[in-house]
Amino acid sequence: MNLQYSSEGIHAVDIDLWLDPQVSKPAAWISHAHSDHARYYSETVIGTSISLEIYRMRWPGNDALKQSLEPLDYGQSRDWKGARITCYPAGHILGAAQLLIEYKNERIVYTGDIKLSPPLCGQQTQIIECDHLILESTFGLPIFHFLSREQAKAEIADFARECLAEGATPVFMGYPLGRGQEIVHCLTQAGIATAVHGAIAKYIPIYEANGFSFRGWKPYESSQTEGQALVVVPGMRRQLESAGKNMRVAYVSGWAQLDNARLRSGAEKLIPYSDHGDFDELLEMVQRSGAKKIDVIHGYTEMFARQLRDLGFDASAPARARLRNSEEESIQAE
Ligand SMILES: [Zn+2]
Numbered sequence: 294m295n296l297q298y299s300s301e302g303i304h305a306v307d308i309d310l311w312l313d314p315q316v317s318k319p320a321a322w323i324s325h326a327h328s329d330h331a332r333y334y335s336e337t338v339i340g341t342s343i344s345l346e347i348y349r350m351r352w353p354g355n356d357a358l359k360q361s362l363e364p365l366d367y368g369q370s371r372d373w374k375g376a377r378i379t380c381y382p383a384g385h386i387l388g389a390a391q392l393l394i395e396y397k398n399e400r401i402v403y404t405g406d407i408k409l410s411p412p413l414c415g416q417q418t419q420i421i422e423c424d425h426l427i428l429e430s431t432f433g434l435p436i437f438h439f440l441s442r443e444q445a446k447a448e449i450a451d452f453a454r455e456c457l458a459e460g461a462t463p464v465f466m467g468y469p470l471g472r473g474q475e476i477v478h479c480l481t482q483a484g485i486a487t488a489v490h491g492a493i494a495k496y497i498p499i500y501e502a503n504g505f506s507f508r509g510w511k512p513y514e515s516s517q518t519e520g521q522a523l524v525v526v527p528g529m530r531r532q533l534e535s536a537g538k539n540m541r542v543a544y545v546s547g548w549a550q551l552d553n554a555r556l557r558s559g560a561e562k563l564i565p566y567s568d569h570g571d572f573d574e575l576l577e578m579v580q581r582s583g584a585k586k587i588d589v590i591h592g593y594t595e596m597f598a599r600q601l602r603d604l605g606f607d608a609s610a611p612a613r614a615r616l617r618n619s620e621e622e623s624i625q626a627e
Contacts, residue, residue, distance in 0.1 A: 294394065294401050294425065296588070296612035297493075303403070303427065305463075307396060312403050312427070313334070317566060318435075322378075324405020325389035328468060337361045339373075341380060342389025346499060347470065363609050367416065383567050384408035384418035386471035387500055388414035393421050401425040402582065406591075408567070409574035411442050413475035426584035430575060432547050433589065433597025437571045439547060445566035449476060450483035452543050452562050453522045457485070461539045463522045466530060466560070468596040469493050471568050474500050474507075476545060477524050481507050482494040493524055530559050547571070579606060 295306040299321040302314035302321075313317040321335035326347035331340070334355050337433040342364040349356070365371060367390065376396040383389040385406040394401040399490055402423040402505070408431065411417045432439075441450065456463035465480075467473030472567040473493030478500070487510045489497070499508050513523060527532070533540055544560035547567030554563050570578065579587055579601060587608040589598050592611035602607035 294396050294398055296401075296425075296427070296454075296526070296611075298588075298590075305376075305394060305401075308376045308394070308395075310339075310373060310376075312392070313405065313509065320405070322392050323402065323597065324383065324392065325386055325387065326351070328405065330405060334358055334360060337363060339363045339364050339378075339389050340511055341388045343503065344390070347388065347496065350495075359421065380417045381421055382416040384410075384412045384415055384570075385476070386412075387415050387503060387505075389415060391418065391421065392421065392599045396524075398425050402584075403427045403428070404429055404578070406568070407570055407578070409570045412568055413442050413445065413566075414478050414500055415568070420449050420581045422583045424584060425586045425588075426579065426582050427588045428575065428578060429569070429591040430597040431573055431592035432571050433593040433600070435572045435600075437547055437550055437552075437567075438565075439571040440564065440566045441568075445545065445564060446479045446483075448564045449479045449543070449545065449567075450485060452541075453480055453483070453485045454517040454542045457520065457522070460540045462518050462520075464530070464533060464540050464542045465516055465522065465524045466527045466542065466544060466558070467493060467524055469526055470496055472545060473524055473526070474505075475506055475568070477510055478505055478524050480524070481509050484509075487511070488517070488521050488523050490525040490529065492526050517602070541556075575622065576601075576604075578607075 297304040301316050303312040315320050317334045320337040323331040323340040323622045326344045331348045345362045355468045365380045367382050376394050379393040381391045385408050394405045400423040402421050406429050453463040465476045467476045467583050469492040477489050489510050490513045543561040543562035544558040545564040545566050549563035549565040589610050598608045598610040
Protein backbone atom coordinates (compact mmCIF):
# COMPACT_ATOMS: atom_id res chain seq x y z
CA MET A 294 0.00 0.00 0.00
CA ASN A 295 1.33 3.36 -1.01
CA LEU A 296 0.93 5.68 1.98
CA GLN A 297 1.72 9.36 1.67
CA TYR A 298 2.16 11.58 4.71
CA SER A 299 1.73 15.32 4.50
CA SER A 300 0.39 18.23 6.50
CA GLU A 301 -2.98 17.37 4.93
CA GLY A 302 -3.08 13.96 6.61
CA ILE A 303 -2.31 10.39 5.63
CA HIS A 304 -3.34 9.31 2.16
CA ALA A 305 -3.83 5.64 1.35
CA VAL A 306 -3.19 6.37 -2.30
CA ASP A 307 -4.14 3.01 -3.83
CA ILE A 308 -7.65 3.20 -2.44
CA ASP A 309 -7.91 7.03 -2.31
CA LEU A 310 -8.87 7.10 1.36
CA TRP A 311 -7.58 9.82 3.67
CA LEU A 312 -6.97 8.94 7.32
CA ASP A 313 -7.91 11.83 9.63
CA PRO A 314 -7.35 14.49 6.92
CA GLN A 315 -6.64 18.01 8.05
CA VAL A 316 -8.37 19.54 5.02
CA SER A 317 -11.43 18.66 2.93
CA LYS A 318 -11.00 15.51 0.83
CA PRO A 319 -13.25 13.28 -1.28
CA ALA A 320 -13.19 10.44 1.26
CA ALA A 321 -12.08 10.41 4.89
CA TRP A 322 -11.78 7.89 7.70
CA ILE A 323 -12.11 9.64 11.05
CA SER A 324 -10.58 7.63 13.87
CA HIS A 325 -12.38 9.60 16.61
CA ALA A 326 -14.14 12.89 17.17
CA HIS A 327 -11.34 15.02 18.66
CA SER A 328 -11.17 18.22 16.71
CA ASP A 329 -7.87 17.58 14.97
CA HIS A 330 -8.93 14.19 13.72
CA ALA A 331 -12.55 14.81 12.72
CA ARG A 332 -12.15 17.98 10.73
CA TYR A 333 -13.94 20.03 8.16
CA TYR A 334 -15.90 18.76 5.20
CA SER A 335 -15.23 15.67 3.14
CA GLU A 336 -17.70 14.26 0.65
CA THR A 337 -17.66 10.83 2.25
CA VAL A 338 -16.84 10.42 5.93
CA ILE A 339 -16.48 6.96 7.45
CA GLY A 340 -16.26 6.45 11.22
CA THR A 341 -18.08 4.84 14.10
CA SER A 342 -21.68 5.92 14.69
CA ILE A 343 -20.59 7.71 17.88
CA SER A 344 -17.77 9.60 16.17
CA LEU A 345 -20.10 10.63 13.36
CA GLU A 346 -22.73 11.84 15.85
CA ILE A 347 -20.18 14.08 17.57
CA TYR A 348 -18.73 15.18 14.22
CA ARG A 349 -22.20 16.38 13.19
CA MET A 350 -22.55 18.32 16.45
CA ARG A 351 -19.21 20.01 15.82
CA TRP A 352 -19.68 20.77 12.14
CA PRO A 353 -23.43 21.56 11.84
CA GLY A 354 -22.80 23.66 8.72
CA ASN A 355 -21.89 20.50 6.81
CA ASP A 356 -25.53 19.38 6.98
CA ALA A 357 -26.34 21.89 4.26
CA LEU A 358 -23.67 20.42 1.98
CA LYS A 359 -23.72 17.23 0.00
CA GLN A 360 -22.03 14.84 2.39
CA SER A 361 -22.31 11.15 3.01
CA LEU A 362 -21.69 10.02 6.61
CA GLU A 363 -21.15 6.27 6.54
CA PRO A 364 -20.99 4.43 9.87
CA LEU A 365 -18.57 1.56 10.35
CA ASP A 366 -18.88 0.24 13.88
CA TYR A 367 -16.69 -2.08 15.94
CA GLY A 368 -16.37 -5.47 14.28
CA GLN A 369 -17.91 -4.31 11.01
CA SER A 370 -16.18 -4.58 7.63
CA ARG A 371 -16.91 -3.19 4.18
CA ASP A 372 -15.36 -3.12 0.78
CA TRP A 373 -13.65 0.07 -0.26
CA LYS A 374 -12.13 0.48 -3.71
CA GLY A 375 -10.58 -2.94 -3.90
CA ALA A 376 -9.73 -3.16 -0.21
CA ARG A 377 -11.53 -4.61 2.78
CA ILE A 378 -11.71 -2.22 5.73
CA THR A 379 -12.62 -3.25 9.30
CA CYS A 380 -13.23 -1.18 12.42
CA TYR A 381 -11.87 -2.07 15.88
CA PRO A 382 -12.04 -0.20 19.21
CA ALA A 383 -9.12 2.05 20.17
CA GLY A 384 -9.86 2.72 23.86
CA HIS A 385 -8.92 6.39 23.61
CA ILE A 386 -12.32 8.13 23.91
CA LEU A 387 -15.91 7.10 23.38
CA GLY A 388 -16.28 5.93 19.77
CA ALA A 389 -12.53 5.91 19.01
CA ALA A 390 -11.53 3.28 16.47
CA GLN A 391 -8.64 1.65 14.68
CA LEU A 392 -8.93 0.80 11.00
CA LEU A 393 -7.62 -2.40 9.48
CA ILE A 394 -7.09 -2.14 5.72
CA GLU A 395 -6.62 -5.42 3.88
CA TYR A 396 -5.29 -4.80 0.38
CA LYS A 397 -3.50 -7.20 -1.93
CA ASN A 398 -2.40 -9.59 0.83
CA GLU A 399 -1.14 -6.77 3.02
CA ARG A 400 -2.67 -5.84 6.37
CA ILE A 401 -2.30 -2.21 7.40
CA VAL A 402 -3.55 -0.92 10.75
CA TYR A 403 -4.07 2.77 11.49
CA THR A 404 -4.53 3.13 15.25
CA GLY A 405 -5.60 6.77 15.51
CA ASP A 406 -5.16 7.83 19.13
CA ILE A 407 -5.09 4.68 21.20
CA LYS A 408 -4.98 3.39 24.76
CA LEU A 409 -4.27 -0.27 25.44
CA SER A 410 -5.33 -0.62 29.09
CA PRO A 411 -9.04 -0.27 29.94
CA PRO A 412 -10.24 3.35 29.67
CA LEU A 413 -12.45 5.09 32.22
CA CYS A 414 -15.16 5.58 29.58
CA GLY A 415 -14.96 3.76 26.29
CA GLN A 416 -14.42 0.30 24.92
CA GLN A 417 -11.13 -1.47 25.52
CA THR A 418 -9.04 -1.93 22.47
CA GLN A 419 -7.53 -5.05 21.04
CA ILE A 420 -4.26 -5.57 19.23
CA ILE A 421 -4.67 -6.48 15.57
CA GLU A 422 -2.01 -8.49 13.83
CA CYS A 423 -0.74 -6.67 10.77
CA ASP A 424 2.16 -6.16 8.39
CA HIS A 425 2.28 -2.39 8.55
CA LEU A 426 1.35 -0.46 11.70
CA ILE A 427 0.66 3.27 11.74
CA LEU A 428 0.85 4.07 15.46
CA GLU A 429 0.44 7.30 17.38
CA SER A 430 3.29 8.01 19.80
CA THR A 431 2.03 10.96 21.81
CA PHE A 432 3.69 9.60 24.97
CA GLY A 433 6.51 7.67 23.33
CA LEU A 434 9.17 8.33 25.96
CA PRO A 435 10.07 5.96 28.83
CA ILE A 436 9.32 8.70 31.41
CA PHE A 437 5.61 8.26 30.72
CA HIS A 438 4.04 5.61 32.93
CA PHE A 439 0.40 6.16 33.82
CA LEU A 440 -1.99 5.13 36.56
CA SER A 441 -4.44 2.33 35.84
CA ARG A 442 -8.13 3.10 35.51
CA GLU A 443 -8.75 1.93 39.09
CA GLN A 444 -5.88 3.98 40.51
CA ALA A 445 -7.05 7.09 38.66
CA LYS A 446 -10.62 6.63 39.90
CA ALA A 447 -9.39 6.40 43.48
CA GLU A 448 -7.08 9.43 43.21
CA ILE A 449 -9.80 11.61 41.68
CA ALA A 450 -12.39 10.68 44.30
CA ASP A 451 -9.93 10.87 47.23
CA PHE A 452 -8.72 14.33 46.24
CA ALA A 453 -12.31 15.60 45.94
CA ARG A 454 -13.29 14.17 49.33
CA GLU A 455 -10.18 15.59 51.02
CA CYS A 456 -10.88 19.09 49.66
CA LEU A 457 -14.56 19.03 50.57
CA ALA A 458 -13.78 17.79 54.10
CA GLU A 459 -11.64 20.84 54.75
CA GLY A 460 -14.13 23.28 53.19
CA ALA A 461 -12.24 23.80 49.93
CA THR A 462 -13.66 23.38 46.43
CA PRO A 463 -11.93 20.71 44.32
CA VAL A 464 -11.49 21.84 40.73
CA PHE A 465 -10.69 19.39 37.93
CA MET A 466 -9.65 20.62 34.53
CA GLY A 467 -10.65 18.50 31.59
CA TYR A 468 -10.71 19.09 27.85
CA PRO A 469 -14.26 19.19 26.52
CA LEU A 470 -14.46 15.76 24.93
CA GLY A 471 -13.05 12.73 26.71
CA ARG A 472 -11.20 13.69 29.87
CA GLY A 473 -14.00 15.96 31.08
CA GLN A 474 -16.64 13.25 30.94
CA GLU A 475 -14.28 10.67 32.46
CA ILE A 476 -13.71 12.84 35.52
CA VAL A 477 -17.44 13.56 35.92
CA HIS A 478 -18.14 9.83 35.63
CA CYS A 479 -15.61 9.04 38.39
CA LEU A 480 -16.92 11.72 40.74
CA THR A 481 -20.61 10.96 40.31
CA GLN A 482 -20.00 7.20 40.61
CA ALA A 483 -18.28 7.95 43.94
CA GLY A 484 -21.36 9.86 45.10
CA ILE A 485 -19.63 13.26 45.08
CA ALA A 486 -21.73 16.33 44.23
CA THR A 487 -20.38 17.62 40.92
CA ALA A 488 -20.96 20.74 38.84
CA VAL A 489 -19.99 20.54 35.17
CA HIS A 490 -19.09 23.25 32.68
CA GLY A 491 -21.41 23.41 29.66
CA ALA A 492 -18.67 22.62 27.12
CA ILE A 493 -18.17 19.25 28.85
CA ALA A 494 -21.81 18.67 29.80
CA LYS A 495 -23.10 18.84 26.23
CA TYR A 496 -21.55 15.47 25.39
CA ILE A 497 -22.75 13.66 28.54
CA PRO A 498 -26.02 12.47 26.88
CA ILE A 499 -23.97 10.61 24.25
CA TYR A 500 -21.97 8.86 26.97
CA GLU A 501 -25.18 8.01 28.83
CA ALA A 502 -26.73 6.60 25.66
CA ASN A 503 -23.72 4.29 25.45
CA GLY A 504 -24.05 2.90 28.96
CA PHE A 505 -22.03 5.22 31.22
CA SER A 506 -23.73 6.59 34.33
CA PHE A 507 -23.49 10.26 35.31
CA ARG A 508 -26.15 10.36 37.99
CA GLY A 509 -26.62 13.54 39.99
CA TRP A 510 -24.39 16.10 38.25
CA LYS A 511 -25.49 19.72 37.94
CA PRO A 512 -24.60 22.46 35.46
CA TYR A 513 -21.79 24.72 36.65
CA GLU A 514 -22.87 28.15 37.89
CA SER A 515 -20.26 30.70 38.91
CA SER A 516 -22.39 31.85 41.85
CA GLN A 517 -22.53 28.36 43.36
CA THR A 518 -19.16 26.74 43.74
CA GLU A 519 -19.05 25.56 47.34
CA GLY A 520 -19.70 22.08 48.69
CA GLN A 521 -19.17 20.34 45.35
CA ALA A 522 -16.48 19.36 42.90
CA LEU A 523 -16.13 21.45 39.75
CA VAL A 524 -15.22 19.99 36.38
CA VAL A 525 -14.34 22.80 34.02
CA VAL A 526 -12.41 23.47 30.82
CA PRO A 527 -8.75 24.45 31.25
CA GLY A 528 -9.24 28.09 30.28
CA MET A 529 -11.35 28.69 33.38
CA ARG A 530 -8.65 28.15 36.01
CA ARG A 531 -7.51 31.75 36.25
CA GLN A 532 -11.09 33.00 36.24
CA LEU A 533 -11.93 30.74 39.18
CA GLU A 534 -8.79 31.69 41.09
CA SER A 535 -9.37 35.39 40.58
CA ALA A 536 -12.79 34.99 42.21
CA GLY A 537 -10.78 34.60 45.42
CA LYS A 538 -12.52 31.48 46.61
CA ASN A 539 -10.93 28.54 48.37
CA MET A 540 -10.13 26.38 45.36
CA ARG A 541 -7.74 23.44 45.04
CA VAL A 542 -6.94 22.39 41.50
CA ALA A 543 -6.16 18.90 40.18
CA TYR A 544 -4.63 18.10 36.78
CA VAL A 545 -5.50 14.71 35.31
CA SER A 546 -3.27 14.15 32.30
CA GLY A 547 -0.36 12.21 30.87
CA TRP A 548 1.47 15.53 30.77
CA ALA A 549 1.26 15.57 34.59
CA GLN A 550 4.48 13.55 34.51
CA LEU A 551 6.54 16.32 32.98
CA ASP A 552 8.88 18.10 35.41
CA ASN A 553 7.18 21.44 34.89
CA ALA A 554 3.60 20.12 35.08
CA ARG A 555 2.73 22.06 38.24
CA LEU A 556 4.02 25.28 36.79
CA ARG A 557 2.29 24.80 33.45
CA SER A 558 -1.03 23.56 34.76
CA GLY A 559 -1.22 25.70 37.90
CA ALA A 560 -2.50 22.62 39.72
CA GLU A 561 -1.34 21.39 43.14
CA LYS A 562 -2.51 17.81 42.58
CA LEU A 563 -1.06 15.91 39.62
CA ILE A 564 -2.80 12.72 38.52
CA PRO A 565 -0.85 11.02 35.70
CA TYR A 566 -3.63 9.30 33.79
CA SER A 567 -4.27 9.54 30.07
CA ASP A 568 -6.57 8.29 27.36
CA HIS A 569 -3.43 7.57 25.34
CA GLY A 570 -1.16 4.61 25.91
CA ASP A 571 1.98 5.17 27.95
CA PHE A 572 5.43 4.10 26.77
CA ASP A 573 5.09 0.46 27.84
CA GLU A 574 1.67 0.17 26.22
CA LEU A 575 2.95 1.59 22.92
CA LEU A 576 5.82 -0.87 22.98
CA GLU A 577 3.48 -3.77 23.74
CA MET A 578 1.25 -2.80 20.82
CA VAL A 579 4.22 -2.81 18.47
CA GLN A 580 5.51 -6.16 19.73
CA ARG A 581 2.17 -7.96 19.73
CA SER A 582 1.02 -6.62 16.35
CA GLY A 583 3.76 -8.56 14.61
CA ALA A 584 4.17 -5.66 12.21
CA LYS A 585 7.19 -5.73 9.92
CA LYS A 586 7.02 -1.99 9.38
CA ILE A 587 5.98 0.71 11.84
CA ASP A 588 5.27 4.37 11.11
CA VAL A 589 4.95 6.53 14.22
CA ILE A 590 3.00 9.76 14.21
CA HIS A 591 2.19 12.43 16.85
CA GLY A 592 4.32 13.52 19.74
CA TYR A 593 7.84 12.21 20.25
CA THR A 594 7.98 10.51 16.86
CA GLU A 595 11.71 10.66 16.14
CA MET A 596 12.71 9.49 19.61
CA PHE A 597 10.14 6.71 19.74
CA ALA A 598 11.06 5.49 16.26
CA ARG A 599 14.73 5.46 17.26
CA GLN A 600 13.96 3.38 20.34
CA LEU A 601 12.02 0.91 18.21
CA ARG A 602 14.91 0.66 15.76
CA ASP A 603 17.26 -0.01 18.68
CA LEU A 604 15.01 -2.96 19.53
CA GLY A 605 15.29 -4.25 15.97
CA PHE A 606 12.05 -2.97 14.44
CA ASP A 607 11.79 -1.32 11.04
CA ALA A 608 10.34 1.92 12.39
CA SER A 609 10.31 5.46 11.07
CA ALA A 610 8.74 8.82 11.73
CA PRO A 611 7.47 9.90 8.30
CA ALA A 612 8.28 13.48 7.43
CA ARG A 613 5.46 15.92 8.01
CA ALA A 614 3.43 13.31 9.84
CA ARG A 615 3.51 15.18 13.10
CA LEU A 616 -0.17 15.91 13.21
CA ARG A 617 -0.92 17.78 16.37
CA ASN A 618 -3.90 17.16 18.53
CA SER A 619 -4.54 20.67 19.67
CA GLU A 620 -7.65 19.72 21.61
CA GLU A 621 -5.61 17.65 24.00
CA GLU A 622 -2.56 19.85 23.94
CA SER A 623 -4.67 22.87 24.86
CA ILE A 624 -4.70 21.67 28.43
CA GLN A 625 -0.95 21.32 28.38
CA ALA A 626 -0.55 24.91 27.28
CA GLU A 627 -2.80 26.15 30.04
ZN1 LIG B 1 -7.62 12.18 20.50
